[in-house]
Amino acid sequence: MTAIAEPAIRVTGLTKSFKEAEVLRGVDLTVERGTIFALLGSNGAGKTTAIRILSTLIAADGGTASIDGHDVGSDDAAVRAAISLTGQFAAVDEMLTGRENLVLIARLRRLPQPGRIADDLLARFALTDAGGRRAGTYSGGMRRRLDLAMSLIGDPPVIFLDEPTTGLDPEARLEVWGAVKQLAVGGTTVLLTTQYLEEAEQLADRIAILHQGVIVADGTLAELKKLLPPAQVEYVEKQPSLEEVFLAIVGARGTPQKEQS
Template sequence: MIIDAKGLKKTFTSRGRKGARTVEAVRGVDLEVETGQVYGVLGPNGAGKTTTIRMLATLIRPDAGTAAIAGHDLLKEPAAIRRALGYVSQTGGVEEQNSPRRQVMFAARLYGVADAAAATDRVLKRFDLADIADRPGRTLSGGQKRRVSIALGLVHTPPLLFLDEPTTGLDPQNRANLWDRIRELREQGTSVLLSTHYLEEADALCDRLAIVDHGVVVAEGTPAELKREVSGDVVTLRLDEPERAAAVLGPLAREARVDDQVLRVYVDDGEHTLPKLLSELQEQRLALTSISLDRATLDDVFLAKTGRSLRDTGAEA
């Protein structure tokens, strides 16, 4: 196991005109990440994802809890942990004036890499940056900057890489390209801890994931396991009386839940249950605006665990 964290907590206090305000950013997070996994931390903005990663990266000290990272104690051996990991923040840290080559070379020397020039060449080629390696950072696209950021975190070939919201702001093509790079890292044996608020990203990339909300883990497992916990299929209905419809259809389903005037009915076999649902609605004179049948998604898991949709938090915008 490359990360074994127990009971991590972090509270921040800010002072303003109305006095001190205390925020419990992380309220007791446990994470177990196996070597060679892409492990996701999924949740809306403000859920505590970045604070958790910054604690594990030794950038801020936890108020409580313990962790072993790459075999080193979080509180007693922070320097050893820093040598064993690469960290890519949300902003990335690419300098506007310096070229990728200079920036990566500096990082290699900072980490004490024996042949910094050779390591720089290798990682630039690995991320298709050789042709733009000597351009100023300000001339690079968003996707190119993200690849430079990851190159900065990997130049010393650490066994563990932290990626904090790595695809935020990227267009779909660059996002898909970066997904491929992350899969390659896993195939080459690098363990990745990935924070994201994108449902599709977590589903596509993560071997396991923790869903975090308000500073606590509300669900943990593989994407498939988590979706099976909710139900096999989801029938989504829009109609004028969702609360009454939920009471009517509830006996035919595992669960019927109203969220923002949308009724979601969770069933084991949607294809065979759907005609029964429609018949019951017709009998009760409940008029439909629209209906859809889908497999359960991670958003359904989030909704089941927290009572609201992750998409409705604005995280997917």
Template sequence: MTNIIEVANIQKRFKTKTVLTDVTLSVETGTIYALLGANGSGKTTLLKIITGLLDQDNGTVSISHLEVRQHQQEIQRLFSYSAQASTVDDVLTGHENLKLIAKLRHVSNPNQIAVDLLNEFKLSAAVNKRVATYSGGMRRRLDLAMSLVGDPEILFLDEPTTGLDPLSRNDLWETIRKLKKAGKTIFLTTQYLEEADLLADQIGFLKDGRIIETGTPAEMKQLAGPEKLILTFETEQLLHQATSQLVGFDLSPINDVSLSVKLPDTVQTVMDILSILQNAALKPVSFEVTAPTLDDVFMQLTKEV
């Protein structure tokens, strides 16, 4: 699979503040890339540089093997950018918003394009309603529909589900999955780690002006360590007895009656531990295997010095 987006050694300063120090990343065609980072880490700044809305101080950005600053007109036909703030016009109806964008992009048959996109994004019931009356989820779906006018190859989505209720967020996630299945390349920034986990093929973590970690969701979770077995006992005394039996395992106390055990080999280690406890007549009240989450990774990476 070939890379459709190539970002190399991007640097950006605003007066005395350095926002991006040395950002390098690549995105494969037909995949979803999620950019994670704490608030103020420079995610939106990087997105604006990639899309040509902001000039970098140093480094290069290429989309479909074309350097962005040298081929802006050609490249703008290849992608659509959906910003954090909705770009829909409240005075117009959903149909009028889509038809206007279709005309501005010189798309043939703008009326049919508007109708088709309203149907695709489940907005046909509100076709003649002013956007000012739309819910947050409806506005975001319309915004995404508008970004598809002209059938771009790449979609840049800056925190696409911020402010949406869980149901609207799930609906938008399903739409994004369908766009990927249709062959679109999607680059998104997000504050929702669950969003990156569920959608992304590749995740990049932006910190201190650099991409400090990158990988699939599964690979990123490994940064937080192995799976753990959580054991809970009825009394503190039983916990101490169990601890004395589990010599050689990597144990960490959780509270007076619970402890965790790191699992380098999940199945075998769990079987060994439960066998030891059974032979010692130390039956736990409960046990649970827990896997690292992107929350764990986020906390670890943001705390690292």
């Protein structure tokens, strides 16, 4: 009989309060390996608190959680070795070049051949031409892609992305979406928090909706759509969205040969 693989992330009955405020009130979720799982919710729903607990930054009040088979509460060192966390804003050193940022992280992790690791990741995230420039000159999308590349150093099996496209323009968001999809293609498990509905639609294999500290829905996009009454068929003239208009206009003006800040 073939053994069933342990999920990359398993959370059961997770609770957390700050003084009198109950932020998480019994969260349950399971994330399979090599998938993108979106935790969707409005501001204050508890998304970031859940990520901070799973990444061992704060302790839960109750419940259990495991990452890559390691208990978050009792085996935090093994959990930290298995994860990478990318917050809402790119954590790059703007005085260093893109390549130097990557080399620095590889050296801090005491990995062999940090230069080769940096060059491979620059190529993977389409940053080779910009690798010799200071990160401070990068566009928002380029900085976020560099941030994602830095998070892959050491090949962690699980990556947490907390609101990865906050503050980015439509073009930069599309750049980041493409990079996130490539993470899963490479076998990395991604737990993504977002308040952007379209982001969850575009990226996630499964979506959980966190509301007032509990998971109120969990499933594929198709499964979640079935929770609503069947749509009435109406014939209306479709108008393009503002994002479609923006991208059409920008695309019509041509794409520069090299990415500019």
